[in-house]
Amino acid sequence: MVEETELRYDPAAIETKWQQRWAADPHLYAAEPVSSAKPKYYVLEMLPYPSGQLHMGHVRNYSIGDALARHMWMRGYNVLHPMGWDAFGLPAENAALKNNTPPREWTLSNIAAMKRQMQRIGFSYDWGTEVTTCLPDYYRWNQWFFLRMYEKGLVYRKKSRVNWCPECATVLANEQVINGYCWRHEETLVEQRDLEQWFFRITAYAQELLDGLDKLEGWPEKVRTMQRNWIGRSEGTEIDFAVENRSEKIRVFTTRVDTIFGATSVQLAPEHPLVMALAAADAGLKTQVAELIDEQKKAKESGEMGEIEKHGIPTGHFAINPYNREPVPIWVANYVLMDYGTGAIMSVPAHDERDFEFSKKYAIPIRQVIASADSNAEEPELPFSAEEGVLLNSGEYNGLTCIQAQKRLQEAAARGAFGEAAVTFRLKDWGVSRQRYWGTPIPMIHCERDGLVPVPDEQLPVLLPERIEITQTGGSPLSRVPEFVNVKCPKCGRAARRETDTMDTFVDSSWYFYRYTDAKNVSAPFGRERARYWFPIDQYIGGVEHAILHLIYSRFWTKVMRDLGMTENDEPVRRLFTQGMVIKDGAKMSKSKGNVVSPDDMVARYGADATRMYALFAAPPDRDLEWQEDGVAGVSRFLARVWRLVEKHAPVARSAASQAQGRSATGAGVALLRKLHQTIAKITQDFEGRWHFNTCVAAIMELVNELQAADAQLASGEIAAPVVRELLRTLVLLLAPFAPYLSAELWEKLGEKSAILRAAWPKSDPELAKEDKIEVPVQINGKLIAVVRVASDADPKQFEAAALADEKVKARTAGKTVAKVIVVPGRAVNLVVK
RNA sequence: GCGGAAGUGGUGAAAUGGCAAACACACUAGCCUUAGGAGCUAGCGCCCAAAAGGCUUGCGGGUUCAAGUCCCGCCUUCCGCACCA
Numbered sequence: 001m002v003e004e005t006e007l008r009y010d011p012a013a014i015e016t017k018w019q020q021r022w023a024a025d026p027h028l029y030a031a032e033p034v035s036s037a038k039p040k041y042y043v044l045e046m047l048p049y050p051s052g053q054l055h056m057g058h059v060r061n062y063s064i065g066d067a068l069a070r071h072m073w074m075r076g077y078n079v080l081h082p083m084g085w086d087a088f089g090l091p092a093e094n095a096a097l098k099n100n101t102p103p104r105e106w107t108l109s110n111i112a113a114m115k116r117q118m119q120r121i122g123f124s125y126d127w128g129t130e131v132t133t134c135l136p137d138y139y140r141w142n143q144w145f146f147l148r149m150y151e152k153g154l155v156y157r158k159k160s161r162v163n164w165c166p167e168c169a170t171v172l173a174n175e176q177v178i179n180g181y182c183w184r185h186e187e188t189l190v191e192q193r194d195l196e197q198w199f200f201r202i203t204a205y206a207q208e209l210l211d212g213l214d215k216l217e218g219w220p221e222k223v224r225t226m227q228r229n230w231i232g233r234s235e236g237t238e239i240d241f242a243v244e245n246r247s248e249k250i251r252v253f254t255t256r257v258d259t260i261f262g263a264t265s266v267q268l269a270p271e272h273p274l275v276m277a278l279a280a281a282d283a284g285l286k287t288q289v290a291e292l293i294d295e296q297k298k299a300k301e302s303g304e305m306g307e308i309e310k311h312g313i314p315t316g317h318f319a320i321n322p323y324n325r326e327p328v329p330i331w332v333a334n335y336v337l338m339d340y341g342t343g344a345i346m347s348v349p350a351h352d353e354r355d356f357e358f359s360k361k362y363a364i365p366i367r368q369v370i371a372s373a374d375s376n377a378e379e380p381e382l383p384f385s386a387e388e389g390v391l392l393n394s395g396e397y398n399g400l401t402c403i404q405a406q407k408r409l410q411e412a413a414a415r416g417a418f419g420e421a422a423v424t425f426r427l428k429d430w431g432v433s434r435q436r437y438w439g440t441p442i443p444m445i446h447c448e449r450d451g452l453v454p455v456p457d458e459q460l461p462v463l464l465p466e467r468i469e470i471t472q473t474g475g476s477p478l479s480r481v482p483e484f485v486n487v488k489c490p491k492c493g494r495a496a497r498r499e500t501d502t503m504d505t506f507v508d509s510s511w512y513f514y515r516y517t518d519a520k521n522v523s524a525p526f527g528r529e530r531a532r533y534w535f536p537i538d539q540y541i542g543g544v545e546h547a548i549l550h551l552i553y554s555r556f557w558t559k560v561m562r563d564l565g566m567t568e569n570d571e572p573v574r575r576l577f578t579q580g581m582v583i584k585d586g587a588k589m590s591k592s593k594g595n596v597v598s599p600d601d602m603v604a605r606y607g608a609d610a611t612r613m614y615a616l617f618a619a620p621p622d623r624d625l626e627w628q629e630d631g632v633a634g635v636s637r638f639l640a641r642v643w644r645l646v647e648k649h650a651p652v653a654r655s656a657a658s659q660a661q662g663r664s665a666t667g668a669g670v671a672l673l674r675k676l677h678q679t680i681a682k683i684t685q686d687f688e689g690r691w692h693f694n695t696c697v698a699a700i701m702e703l704v705n706e707l708q709a710a711d712a713q714l715a716s717g718e719i720a721a722p723v724v725r726e727l728l729r730t731l732v733l734l735l736a737p738f739a740p741y742l743s744a745e746l747w748e749k750l751g752e753k754s755a756i757l758r759a760a761w762p763k764s765d766p767e768l769a770k771e772d773k774i775e776v777p778v779q780i781n782g783k784l785i786a787v788v789r790v791a792s793d794a795d796p797k798q799f800e801a802a803a804l805a806d807e808k809v810k811a812r813t814a815g816k817t818v819a820k821v822i823v824v825p826g827r828a829v830n831l832v833v834k
Numbered sequence: 835g836c837g838g839a840a841g842u843g844g845u846g847a848a849a850u851g852g853c854a855a856a857c858a859c860a861c862u863a864g865c866c867u868u869a870g871g872a873g874c875u876a877g878c879g880c881c882c883a884a885a886a887g888g889c890u891u892g893c894g895g896g897u898u899c900a901a902g903u904c905c906c907g908c909c910u911u912c913c914g915c916a917c918c919a
Contacts, residue, residue: 008872222838222914229837229915236919254919267919299917306835306916335917345919353835354917426918544913605871617858618846624912626846630859633871638858640872695848698857705857777853782900784853822899828852830899 009640011607015741019119028755029126031080034533038078042534043069044513046542046550047084047131051091052110054117056582056589056615056627057543059599063612064579064621064693065541066123067737071687073124074736074761080534081124082516084131085111088139088439088505090168090184093477096470103438104466107134117599121608122740124757129519133508134438138515140461141525142507143443145557147454148564150444154201157452162431164193170435171197176549180300192297198442198501200430202556206231208570209427209555218575223547230548232426237410238342239419241266241319244327248274250319253341253424256351256387257413258405261394262369263346264359265329266319267312269338270296274330278315288313292334299334310335310358321346322418323409324395333358341424349383356383369393370402430553432504437468437477439502447489447496456490462498476500509550510557513537513572531567536574544578551576577691580624582615589627597627609739610636616738617697635697639742642704642735646728646746649714653728654751656721668710669719676730677769679703680762683734693738700734707731725750730762778803779830780812788829796823803829 022028032038045065048058069081085107092103099106111132118125131138149155163172165182176183177190202209210231213224236255243250250266268275270292279286292313299305312333319330328346335354336345349359349366359366368382370389380386387402397405413419433442441462443455455462465484470477478484478500489496511525517534518526551573558572581588584595602611614632619625665673683696707727713719714727729750736743736756747756771792776799778786786808790799800821803809813833820832 225838226914232915232918234918252919256919308917310917333917335919337918340918342919347919352919354919357917424918426915547914620847623840623847628846628859631846634859637872644873692848694846695857698848701857775853779852779900782852782898787853820899822852824852824900828900830852832899 009643009742011609011636011639011741012604014745015120015122015608018741018744019122022122023119026128028757029081029124030128031126032078034530036078038076040080040533041072041077041539042080042537043072043539044080044082044516044537044541046540046546047086047509047512048114049086049089049091050107050110050114052113054114054121054599056597056599059121059612060582060615060621060625061541061543061579062118062121062123063615064577064691065539066612066740067616067693068539068541068687069124070737070740070757071761073757074733074759076760080129080516081126082129082131082513082519083118083123083125083127084512084516085114085133086505086509086512087111087132087134088502088508090170090436090438092134092438093436093470102466102468103470104134107438108132120603121599121612124740129516131512131515131519133505133512136461136463137522138512139440139464139508141511141515142440142503143455143460143462144457144525145507145511145560146443146503147457147460149200149560150454152560152563154204154560155198156201156429157196157198159194159196160199160431161192162195162197164191166191168436171195171431171433180304195433197431197433198444200432200556202430202553203425203427205556205559206233206425206427207423208559209552212555212571216571216573216576219573220544220576220578223544223551223576223578226547227552230427230552234424234426236422236424237406237413237419238422239322239346239413241321241328241346243274243330244318244320246317248277250274250330250344251342251419252344252346253422254346256348256385256402256406257409257419258387258391258397258400258402259348259351259369260321260323260346260409261391261397262348262350262367263321263328264349264365264367265331265347267331267333267336267345267347267355267358268315269336269343270332270334271338272332272336272343274344275315275332278317285313285315289332292332296334296337308334310354310361312358312362314362322416323412329364331362339428340426351383351385353383353385367393373401430504430506430556432507433501434504435476435500436502437464437470439505440464440507441478441484442499442501442503444499445487445489445496446499447492447494449494450489450491450496453489453491453496459490464502476502478502506549506553510553511561513540513554514561514567525566528566535567535569536572539575539577540573541577541579543581547578577621579621580619582625582627584627586626597629602629602632606632606636607639607741609741610639613639613697613738616693618694620692620694622691638701638704639739641708642731643742643746645704645707645711646732646749648711649724649728650746650749650751652714652717652721653725656725657751665720665723667718668713669723672706672710672719672727673723673768674771675703675706676727677764677766679734680730681764681766681769684761684764687737697738700731700738703731703734732756733759733762774826776802776826777828778806778809779828780809780833782830785809785812792826794825796825799823799825799829803831 043065045061069079072079087107092107095101095106096103163177165172165188167182167185167188180190182188182190210233213227216224234255236253237257238251238253240249240251270289275289279289299308312331315330317330318327320327347355349355350368351370369391371392373390391397391400391405410421441464443462445453447453465481468477468481485498487496487498514526514531517530521527554572561567584597587593587595589596610632614635617635618631679699682699686692686696714724732743732746743756773789774792775787776790777784778788786806788802788806790802800823817834818831819834822830
């Protein structure tokens, strides 16, 4: 058949054609206004940093989101599916240093390149809502928010020890320090420096951020757990120990106040104010403490804080346990942290492993104060910290359970005004100052007379100067731009200095998804009505690496906006999906490993449809995906089969366009329609929750395999034309979320004029999907012996009869007793034979 | 140490407690040919020469008529947190 061999699937031609058509129709992917009668659906993928190149992780992320967006359009939803650019950040400055290109130019040209890549792959983004965070019409609202938060007391400035990356030449947030190393520079140790820094008071929302996690049922448990740990809520008690012969008090934080009669020393962090005071008067102590501080710093920087050997220095002073007036020695210890709790602990060696190790080393007494409640039970070896048992050696509290004692001891502390119940969080305030150029300028002015003065709203945006020389001499590049720095104080009009720090780029990504709903608004970050309509985001998709930073800041920001009266919802994201990594040869793709696969190459060789469909087919979306080019070729061959199949039989299908849909199928047609409707049901269900798109693609492949096997019947007219039409039309619709270009092309070939994106998603007809005969396994004592064919609606008796009538079963049961027959209708028959 | 996820053919993987390995990739044999990164047919977990048969979801127990799936204990790998008092 000459005709057949000339048919060739040419993805490049098809994809170019449709790309042009889609580009010519800016409304195709645009959401309808908030007055739309359709239900809304907001699907969002995490916006990329414009590095210049899309990588496979992006392609995977966006292919998942795009399949969902297309499916939801076809289900009749009003879909918001936007894209933007997380466009501030250090690489632009590094590139500027390297190539002498202005950061803005470099960034914008990268954006243009990546946008072309996205359009080439055919993602259904509404570019009318595009957000670019480095442009003034976006970052002015960062400044606006900063001022609103300042007014609310949620922004403050303090001198603090900060994480400093010498490579970035800037401050890093705690979240950006990974085991003492910079999150961008895996081999650069982070240093500590003291600087005046701007902070967001995220800790004001610590409890709410924690509580909110319980309600985020559409989030992976893993992410919720990570955030819980990060917030690190700890309930306990703070107790003041007086210091013998001195006026200071030492406030300790403990979660186990019930063990306080076992406290045989008090341990202070090396940077504790009392230690500083003592060291000031004691040169010897000062030297030793300096060493401890140094040691602790190094251990923290290298991430080995958990492994350093415990040691300390006795101060020679004593603290008084307020409960029993017992004096206990005060030590300075290398394992006590100043930035958690109060920087001081009571040491209970009998019931804390760390205290035990320390006390053993220095022969500090160890006193057991908890005993097993069951007097017959063997006493566990010290130290033990289980919160079960009763108190002993604890005066009037003896015999109480740990929990009872905690409460009573707290009450006593409150009565005696030497302590109280306390909650401590691990979460720290968010340091947002960066001594970098390529970020949002912080809208504050330093006036000698008026102090800190906010830039008035009408002077926003504070524009980043465009012409600037980037050098690596440290300090903020903006501080070297006189026309930026030198301003008049908005209050007194005298010469003043503009703040030269810029904001952490995580500010940009904390609210960008609100801007998408109203990207062109010039009088507000976004309008209330639109936010109310579109939020919360129905589905957010991205990498798990953002489980803590980005997603906790975004939740914080939403709560702040709620308290500013801008939004109504507490949480920005209803459902979160974290997709797995794309790996190659068992490792994450990276330039240094040389295992990077370029999306452009894949698209050029196999087409966009094959590339993105492979990304969905090779693994379920939540798992890591091993990129194998042979697999892409396989998907491409599959698409070619689909193309030939539809191409060949389209004329028959088109001829039936005017006829009624065929329930009149017989023979092969019945079987094909059955498979078709089973496939519709399977894929529809998967979109509704399970998201195993790999098996969705497999199901379409099975369907195509069956259609192909029935090629002769499709061609000969043995299967009625209306049935052929339904088969091919539905096949193309099912394929549309996964291979949009090919689907659009074949949709047109089938004589359809309107966009397939707005065509109705097919409905599975349960009657057509139903099997009339099913194969059922027959087991004897749980072991598979035979398979029998039975009518699908047979009753249990018929299943049993069919099983017993089977030759193999007869042979196995001959001369034995069938003690029991278990029939699971439609599932299995199991004979218990003795 | 704490928390989470995972462990199934040569590979990626599939399997509401009910026929383990669907769908692909790779490989093998054959066909076709306009010699292609094409198409078609067949085979492809392990043992056994083959058949018959037996075995098989990291390891060991358990629950059940029936376990890859549920429960208990262990091992390994990956991820997150980590002197957080």
